Structures are given as structure tokens and as C-alpha cells.
Amino acid sequence: MSYFVDSHCHLNSLSLQGKAGATLPEIVARAQAVGMSHMLCVACTPQEYAPMREAIAPFPGIYSACGVHPLNLEEAPNWKEEELLPCLQDARCVALGETGLDYHYAAESRMAQLDSFARQIDMAQEVGKPLIVHARQAHHDTVALLKEHQARDVGGVMHCFCDEVSMARACLDMGFYISFSGIVTFKAGENVREAARYVPLDRMLIETDCPYLAPVPVRGVENEPAFCRYTLEFLACLKGISAAVLADITAKNFAELFKVNLASSSLADFNASSLGVKALNPYKLERLLNCPLSTAVC
Ligand SMILES: [Zn+2]
């Protein structure tokens, strides 16, 4: 069986009014149709977790994660361990995140972010689950805090990596994985492409971070897991291997990091018609995705 995983998406943030007025089962069916086998759906506050968990419940092969996002500290300024803990103990929850530091959009809340991030690294140790880290213009503090709180013991991933090679190197040195989103396909993403060339295949993950950051050639529309194939094809070209091989390698990395058995449940078991979704014919799907399913991006 072959695997293809979107390691970071926010299905609960999709407008679900995008192309063809898609419902969640349709979004999942579209991902399934491009060969996607698994997804990791991420909640950014403990409050967000329960409704998100309910929404993904019918779909085998969609894992969950929960953390307090650095940009959500206004909504959850005094979040409590006892609110986050039950989310982390849920059977489908494979990681603590996303958490981290964002000085690009919220430099003024630096002290609160540092406190929140440090508490979450400690909690990840307590529950023994890896971290999903969001870092924007906070290179130094992120690495320092991860080191100070021994994040290496639980491991984790730098999601939606958009930093320099030096940051990638520092994170790899701590045993972390690096996940690439559609940013790697952007014209202005040369630093990210440089990092992607540098990161070894056995430490690489791939994600959409949807509904944000749709990759070229679908930039500007609402992102969804099916579009992960563009990032996959682009990265495969960059690394000089086939998309199928890269899908399998990144899926294997995903299983190793999040300690999951991909064979035990998969979107391949999802029966779209049982939820009232009409199967898309390949022609219609290719139009929906704007290019032939077999065409590489570069
Ligand atoms: Zn993020």
C-alpha cells in the first residue's frame, strides 16, 4: 500500500463554501482522489478541539493535534493545563501543537508567548507526545526554549518552515523534522527552497496548512488537502526523485515521528458515497485541480 500524508491542516477553518460549495466529505473525497491516505488536523486552542474532533470523527486516517497557537493568546490568555490535557489524552490526538512563537504578527506579546510555549513544551514531556512548532521571525528564542526545556526528548516538527538553512540545521540538530508547505512553490520562497535542498529526505514532512497558503498553481484560492499534491510534485522535482517515492518517504517519517501505524486506518477506507458524496470522475477532478493528475509542476 502506498501512502501520502498531509501532515498539517485546519479542516475546521475551511469555509466549506469554496469550489463547488464543497462539504467536508467532498473535501476529503477530493484528497482521497489524488491518493492522499492520511491527514493531521490541528486545533489552535483547547476550545477548538471538541468541535474539530467531532467533525473529523467519521473519517478514518485523519489524526488530530491540539495546542495553543501563539497568535491565539488573546482569546486564551490564561489557558490552563487542565483544559489542554484531556485533548492531548484523546486517542486520535498524536501531538501537542500547534504551539510556538510568532514575532512577525505579534511581537508585542513576546513575554506571554514565551511563557505559553515553555509550559506547552513541559506538557508535551508529561504526556509523551511530540511537538508541532510554529515559528515566525523568532529563530533565536524558539531554538533556545526548545533546548532549555529538553524538547529533544519528545521530538517534533517545525511546521510550515519558512526560515533559513541555519534554522533548519539547528532544528535538525535537536532531532526535529522539518515540514514544507506551499510556500516552497512561491516565487519569493527561494530561502525555503534552499532549506528544502538542505534537509535530508528522512527528516522531511509535507503539509498544506490549509485553508492558508495554497501552492502554485492554485495560489489565491482557498487551500485544501488535495492541493498538497502540487507541493509534493514540486518538492520531488527539487530533490530529484519521483512524487510517489517522496510521498512514501514523508509518510514513513510522519509515522515515525507521531508513532502511528498508517496501515491500521486510512482514507482508502473512506466510502464517499456512504456520506452522500458523488464520486468525481477523473476529468472533472483534473479541471477542479487545474492540471492533469500526472503532470509535474517543474
Ligand atoms: Zn502555524
Ligand SMILES: [Zn+2]
Ligand atoms: Zn497551522
